[in-house]
Structure formats: C-alpha cells, structure tokens
Amino acid sequence: MNAFAPALIQLLLFLIIAPLVTGVIRTMKAKFQTRRGPRIWQPYLELHKLLRKGMVIPDTASWLFSATPYVVFLTAAMVSLMIPMVAIDAPLSLFGGVLAVVYLLALGRFFLALGGLDTGSSFGGLGSSREMTISAIAEPAMMVAIFTVAIAANSTNLSEVAKSAVGQSWRFLAPSQMLAFGALFIVLIAETGRIPVDNPATHLELTMIHEAMILEYSGPYLALIEWGASLKQLVLMTLLVNTFFPFGLSPDWNMPGIAIGLGFYLMKVLIICCLIVLVETTNAKMRLFRVPELLAVAFILGALALISTFLF
C-alpha cells in the first residue's frame, strides 16, 4: 500500500467510530440506570441534523467564533493520525509523538475557550474559565503518567512505545504501568468532561463546563465541535488502550492484519467504555473545587508510577 492509504483508512475509521462510541456510552449508561435510552447511532442522526440546519451567529462575535469549530475539528482529526489504532505504525507518527498530541489538543481547547469568550455571554466566560482551569491542573498528572510510559519505551513516539510493548504482553501488570494507567484514566474522565468532573448531559448553569462554552454554537459549527469532541474522546481512549494493552496491533498495513487489529481495537474500546459508564453511574458529580483533589490523586498515582520505575 502506498503512504496515503493508511492515513485515509485510519482517518475514516476514526471519523466513523468516534460518534458511535459516544452513542454506545450513552445507551449503556441509560441501561445501567434502567432507562431505555437512545439508539446507539443517535449521534450520527444528530450530526446529520445539525449539518443540514442553518445557524445563528451572535452579533457580538468576531471571526474567531467562526474559526474555532474548524480548529477544534482539525486538531482532533490530525491527532487521530498520530496514534497507533489498528496497526503499530501510525500514519503520521513521524509528524509528532505524544507531546504533539497533547499540545495539539491544547490548541483546540485554546480556541474553544476563546470562542466561548467571544460571545460576550457570561456562560461562555464561565465555561472557558472552568475548562482551562481543569485542563491545566490535569496536565501535570497526564504528563507524569505519559513520561513513565515514554521512559520505559525510551521514546515519545507512540508507534515506538507500542513496538517496545509488543512481545511483553504481561507488561501491563508491572506496578508502574498499572499506576500510570490509573492516572491516565482519571485524566481521561476529566478531559472528556465525564461525571464526576463534568456532566455531558446537563445544561444547568451552575454545573456545566464544556456545554457552557459552546452554548452559542448551532448548526454545522456545532456539528464540527461535537464531532471534534467525540474524536478527542476516542483519541484519548486509543492512547490509553494501545499504550498499555497493545494486543492485536497489526505489524503492518495489510488487509487481514487490519481486520484483526480492528476487531481487537473495538473490543478494547468497548471495555474502556464499560469502565467509563461504571464510573459515571456509580458517582455523583463533584463540586468544581473538589475536582483538583481528584486530579491530585491522579498526579500522585503518576508520580508513584515514575518512582516505581526507579525501584523495579
């Protein structure tokens, strides 16, 4: 296969699976709460509906408001090409490793927060302020956990990280790996705006974070942001599963390998979805100022992971 086919395949897979994951989580959560819940492909229908509609732009907004959805969507799409998904070699792994992934997602968030402020409504400012705060204090926990993995693999390149783990299938049982997984899982919860940090289903002023920021977006712009958000969620999940459990990753880009890789990948993502749903249904949303404590726990887990690399 030439150089472009893997990129195209992985991009399409990411774009298609991302909304599905959101749908699966929603449906599963409803089942856990003994509700019927929406169908799992409801997110596709929503995207279709939003893309078809017209949109309302606030009269206070500038060009930045319109640029934001593109930046959010494009950064998430680009990042999805830097992570090994079904094959060990990520199509764009040469263009950036885990640091580029974290910083590109931060670029998307930077614009999203500015988009929130651009509307002039207090909800936007509130959401921006909270989102930036929480992601800032999630950052050291995320980095320390990532460093633990990168040090073990001697590389920040995610394909190299996955390669170094192949053949040591039980490596995830090492204390440092388990602790780092715990830390990154908490960061995943915080970064994707899940209970107990944020509630993706609410529009109540006092509690919402992400939804407050994008309150003024509608139509195709909202579709881009929603799709970008689900892409980002899937990217972080992929980072988690393929870094710690690189089972079934195809060593190269051939059809059977990809098919097997995809099967394994979907299973792993499904398990992570179950974990998220478990956390979301068994916890209540935290007060905003309790969130730093949770993230401090994540940081301590990450730091312990690092120190246990040193010990073992």
Add this chain to the structure above:
Amino acid sequence: MIAFVGYAFFGGLLAYAAGAVASLITGRSERLARLLCCGFAIAGALLETVSSWLALFGASDAHWEIPAGVPFLIYSFRLDPLSAYFNLILSLLAVAISIYSVGYLRPLDGKGSAGVLGFFYNLLLLSLTAVFTASNAFFFLIAWESMALAAYCLITFEHRHETTRQAGVLFFVMSHAGTGCLIIGFLLLNSFSASLEFAAFAASSAQLTGAWQAAVFLLFSLGFGVKAGVIPLHIWLPEAHPAAPSNISALMSGVVIKTGIYGLARVLFEFLGFPPLWAGTIVLTVGVVSALLGVLYALMEHDLKRLLAYHSIENIGIILIGFGASLMFITLGHPKLAAIALIAGLFHTLNHAVFKGLLFLGAGAVLHATRTRNMEKLGGLIRRMPQTAFFFLLGAIAISGLPPLNGFVSEWLTYQALLAGFGTTGKLTRVLFPVAGSLLALTAALAATCFVKAFGITFLALPRSKEADDAHECGASMVAGMGILAAVCVALGLGATWFLPVFDGITERVLGVRMSAELVGAGGWVLTSGSARGGTVSTAGIAAMFVILSALPALLWLLWGRKGHRYIEPTWDCGLPGLTAENEYTAFAFSKPLRMIFAALYQPRREIQAEYEVSPYYPTAIRFDSEIESPFEDRLYAPLQKRILAIATWMRGIQAGSIHAYLAYIFITLIVLLLLGVRS
C-alpha cells in the same frame, strides 16, 4: 569576510551613537528627532543583524581590541558564536521595535521630550551590543552599567507618575546590588587568571575548584539572576517593565533581561570549569520555581503589561530549566544531551524575545488606542483593531507553547532533554528530570489559560468602557513592527529545523559537539530528539496537514451545508432586556477558580461592603476589594529593607555633608589601600 563583519559591526555601533547624538541635538523639533532616532536605530540594527549572522557561521572569531591607555581596560570586542547569537537576538528585535517606534512615539510630538527618549533609546541599544560582545571584564562592567543607566532613564521616562519613579528606584537598587556581586565575582576570577580578558577566564577555569567554584557560582548567579528576573530576585521586574513606554518594555523584556541569561551562559559554561552536580541541580530547580510562580502570579494580574512582565519571569524559568539540565548532563558525562538541553534553552531565549516583544508591542498598541492597560476596561478590540488583534493572537499562541509556532519547538526540545535525562544516572537525582518535565507541562497549561484570559478579555466580545469603544487601529509603522515579529514567530516555528545549524558553533565551542545534523531528520522536515527512535515532531508537517485536512470540513459543507442560512442574532441573554458589557465575564472572574485552588499560595483576602437603605437585599452601592499576598515582598524584602535602613541610619554618623570630610575619607582610604598594596 571578517573585515566585512567588522565594517558592519562598527558601522552598526556608529549608527546607534549617531542616533543618540542626533536625536539629542534635534530635540527641539520633535518630529525630526523622532525620525532620526528611529532611522539611525533601524540602520544600526540592520547592520548588526548582518554582522552577527555572518559571525555566527564564520570560521574564526571576529575580534578587535582598542587600547584605552589605562591599565586593565581594553575595549575588546569578540564576536564568538555565543556573543553573535545574543547580538542577533538584540538586533532582530531592535529592527522591529524601531520601526514600531516611528508611530508609537508620535504622541510625543510637541511635548519636547522625544530627543531625550531617542538619546537613551539609542544609548541602550549601543550598550546592549557592547554587553553582548565585550570580552574584557572591565569593559563589560562599563557597558553593563551604562545599560542599567540608560534603562533607568527610559523606565522613569514618564516620571510624573509616583509609581513610575518608585519602579525606577527599585530597578536601580536591585540592579546595583547585582553589579556588586558581579564585580566581586570578576575579581575572584581575575585572581586565578591574572587577566581580565574573558579568554583568560575560560583558559584558567580548570583551576577553579571547591569553595572558590561555589563562591563564583553564587556571586554570578546572584548578579546575573537579578537582571534576568529569576525568582526570588524578580521583584523589580513586574514594577519596572510596565512603567516604561511600551516599545521600551518590549526591549526590556525581550533583550535586557536576556543579558542576565547571556552572562549566566558565559559563566556557567565557560568560566566555571567542570560543573559539580549541585550547580546544575540548583539552576534546574530555580528554573522550575521561577517558571511556575511566574505564571501563577501572571494569572492574577489584570494589568495587561504587568501580566506580560510576570510571563517574562516564567519564560526565564523555562530557559533556566534547559541550562540547568545541560549543566547536569555535562557533570554526568553526556555532552550530546547537554547540547540538546543548551540548544533548548538558547532557542527559547530567542523565541521569548520575539513573542514577548510582539506581545508588548501589541499591548502598546492597545494602550495607544485606549489609554488604559486595565483589562477590565477593554474588550471588543478585535473589531476595532483587527491587525493588532491578529498579531497578538499569534503571540499568545506562541507563548503558550502551542504548535506549530516557535514556543512549541523550544519547549518540545526541553521535554526531550528532560526525558532523556532519566536514563543518565542511577541515583535518585534522575527523578528530578521527569518531575521538572511535568511541572513544565503545568506551567505551559497555565500560560495557555492566562493568555485565553489576556486575549479573550482584551480583544473579544463587547467593549467594557467608552475608551475601548472608541479605539482605532494604529498606524502603518506600528502594524509593520508587530507584523515583522509575528512573521518571525511563524518562520521560527515552521522552519525550526533549518534554523538549528545556528547553534552548531555555540555547542561546538562549549561542549565539543555539533548537533544540528542529528536533530534533523527526513530531509529537514522533521525535528528529532537526537536518536532515530527517540521522538520526532514536524511543525511544518503539522501546518501542512492543517491545510490538507481542511478538505474534510469543505467536503461536509458541500454535502450538507448549502441549504442552511446564517442568521446574525443577539447572544442569548436569559430573557434580560439585552446583553450589555456588564454581563460579560471579567478577567478577575476568569482567574477565580485558580485563585481558590492555589489559595495556599495566594492567601487571597476579600472585603465586601454593601450599603443599603431599607433592606440588605436592595443595596444602593457595593464596594468589593480583593488582594493577594505577595510573599517575596512582604517576607523577604521588607525585613531586609528594614535592616538596611537601620544600618544606614547608624552610618549617618560619619556623613557630615561636608565635602572636606569626604575628601579626607577618600585620602585615608587611598593611603590604607596603598599600604596594603605595598605590603603584599
């Protein structure tokens, strides 16, 4: 070649000198003085840019000596790679700032002070060039002091404000305390080398061991640390930088504090000899603390220029993280890693100069248009000043370390050096590297938060005051000055791999390795961490992918979006009668969550007084007051100041105020010194 470098170098110096004299002479006609001041400065800066660029790649150092006829003092200039690199930073920034100043200084026309400003501005450029290129300690100190004097006069340019005068005095006192340390440090070095030439210091550096090494390290760290604004020696910086006119602030934050970094690089890597492990550890730790506390205090500022000044402290910290890691790698015997860390620090020095210069010029344009630096009174400027807003946004993205601009590249290199550091030693020290890395990540994320606030509150949504509502875009020269720096930010970001050979000369001189070939892969498109497997990033590739992936939204648009209309409607106002600027989020509110999370550091104190007539639920007026603790000023400097004042009061006994008494003191001191000199 060297002859040409010399013509350009001294031509540049002459142009600065001519600019200083010409603007003083023509001071009566402000317009002429302004044009001459900026014109000569631009010419000088361009010449210096050319000469330092050529000197960077020259086969041997360009070196000139002009004897002064006094023992010890030789006016000797040496454009070795390190000097040439810092002179390049200075002259690059000076070109942009001088172009900007043509428009920025226009309001001075008719006030009779443009000549004085022009004199000190060119003098500052001249002495900065001398500081970076002097290779004799005596001459260096002369240049250092004239730089401090010129900077003082520029800081206190708007001396009618009480706070400006206080800021100037604080800068002056701190700066001189630092110079005192430098003088002792150079004398110590002189006792080993028996010469005041820098080359002699470097040659005799191996003799420096034990307590003497520690003393030299401490003295120079204090002396240069004050100028660099390292925490806890930073307290003058957030006062002095905002007080100066904005073009001067840009030069101060961009270059003047970098003289401290230059001095540290010189001493730590050339004069100190083989560095002990504690030296690198201290520099790294101080860097991390400066970076983190700098950004945390920046977050609490609503004064645009003070906010930027605190970010200078943060970025100096990031530079020092690179330097500290580099020193530790030298001690641990990894010259290649040391080179990567040093390149990271030096590259960040240039990057910070460019984007901080840009941001200060942007803040100056805002100040020029609205006459306020208070963010709570700004807003909506993106429509009124579109170009300034765009350039400020680029600067904000760069300083937050976001790809694909230049701040990201140097921070990425710093991360790579820190990560590789874990494997360099078996001792517990190695945990320091990843911990420093994660705190650097926190710093960068907080910086992004701070610049969402700074840009969002200043430029977006509705204007919060009449001044902001009436703002207008600034003139062509100011826009051009900002545009140049913004373009450099983009170029250094996307073209980082092509810029790296600049550091080859420096790392070869200091560490004996050339890294640019190893740090660049895939035909120049990819930056690597030095090893084939380590890690790669391509800012140019990321930028290209942005363009390619834009096909996706375009496709979505074609498939779905053609039917929908765009309606421009008011923002949802919760059913209130219309949204006003008072409904907007403020800078103060934006940083509230962080103020609560880091309450242990800030110790915020607030006071609310409501006045009411009938019921507390219907207040007629509310007064809200809030402040945060400033621990360094209150706990460290206030007692110190008290102590010094007490000693000064005690010393007053011998200060009779009579010139005869002072002459007698000088005479007695001279005799005592002569006696001591003869005896030894």
